[in-house]
Amino acid sequence: MGTVQAQGYATDSLQIKVYTQITYKNTEATDIKLLKVFCDYCSDTQTTEIGYAALRRSYDERYDPENVLKNGKKRLAIIIRIDKEDFKSLKDAEILEPPNP
Numbered sequence: 001m002g003t004v005q006a007q008g009y010a011t012d013s014l015q016i017k018v019y020t021q022i023t024y025k026n027t028e029a030t031d032i033k034l035l036k037v038f039c040d041y042c043s044d045t046q047t048t049e050i051g052y053a054a055l056r057r058s059y060d061e062r063y064d065p066e067n068v069l070k071n072g073k074k075r076l077a078i079i080i081r082i083d084k085e086d087f088k089s090l091k092d093a094e095i096l097e098p099p100n101p
Contacts, residue, residue, distance in 0.1 A: 014087055016042075018054035018078045022062050024069040029062040035075070046090045054078040 019035040034051045042050065057078050061067055067074050 012084050013081050014084060016050055016080045016082070018050060018080060020054050020058040020076045020078060022058060022067065022074045022076065023072075024074065025071055027068055027070055032058050032062065043090075046087065049090050050080050050082075053080055 017038040019038075021033045021035050022029050023031040023033075032055060034055055037047045037051050037054070039047060039050065058076055061076065067076065
């Protein structure tokens with residue numbers, strides 16, 4: 001009997017948790033902030049790129065009905081899955097521009 005793995009999650013991938021926050025006013029997203037990237041072994045470049053990826057996902061999910069608030073702040077837990085080789089290549093990569101919500 002083999003080991004049990006989550007469907008679609010490769011053994012050569014890393015899983016990194018990120019918290020973001022979307023601020024709503026009259027059900028309109030007015031601000032999206034990166035709160036925390038949970039990665040103790042990431043370089044500054046890797047942390048930045050993973051943070052930008054989480055911000056892009058939060059931007060894409062800002063009007064998902066389960067996230068929208070009339071007024072207030074919605075905190076999202078984003079799981080970033082990245083191939084180990086792609087993760088290593090982030091060390092030397094140029095930092096991309098952050099998304100503009």
